[in-house]
Amino acid sequence: MKRNFRKYFGTEILVMGLLLAAGIPAFAKNSGTVTLLHDASLHGKTLRAGSYAVEWKTHSPQATVQFSQRFKVSLFAEGRVERRAKKYEQNAVVYDTSPDGSLFIIEIRFANSNRVLVFD
Numbered sequence: 001m002k003r004n005f006r007k008y009f010g011t012e013i014l015v016m017g018l019l020l021a022a023g024i025p026a027f028a029k030n031s032g033t034v035t036l037l038h039d040a041s042l043h044g045k046t047l048r049a050g051s052y053a054v055e056w057k058t059h060s061p062q063a064t065v066q067f068s069q070r071f072k073v074s075l076f077a078e079g080r081v082e083r084r085a086k087k088y089e090q091n092a093v094v095y096d097t098s099p100d101g102s103l104f105i106i107e108i109r110f111a112n113s114n115r116v117l118v119f120d
């Protein structure tokens with residue numbers, strides 16, 4: 001009985017380790033979280049102030065970006081991924097102001113990364 005337990009326990013540990021190792025790169029490379037301090041628009045659609053999970057798929061250098069809140073997709077947008085000379089210390093959203101005073105997102109920077117999502 002002890003031998004069977006060890007066999008199954010060892011197999012379970014190995015399987016969990018492989019799943020974890022396979023899943024980490026997918027999450028680490030093309031996702032992050034940002035907090036919008038203000039309502040802002042992106043490609044004509046409004047994102048309300050709050051925290052968002054941001055995921056993107058690159059199409060060299062174009063990217064399809066998904067913003068989600070509480071596991072519900074809020075917005076899809078097209079952008080591009082750029083590499084900068086330095087790594088940023090914290091997540092940041094760069095806004096610009098429209099003539100009417102409203103804000104729109106032009107860039108998202110991620111902590112400990114030199115990759116930036118840029119929106120035209």
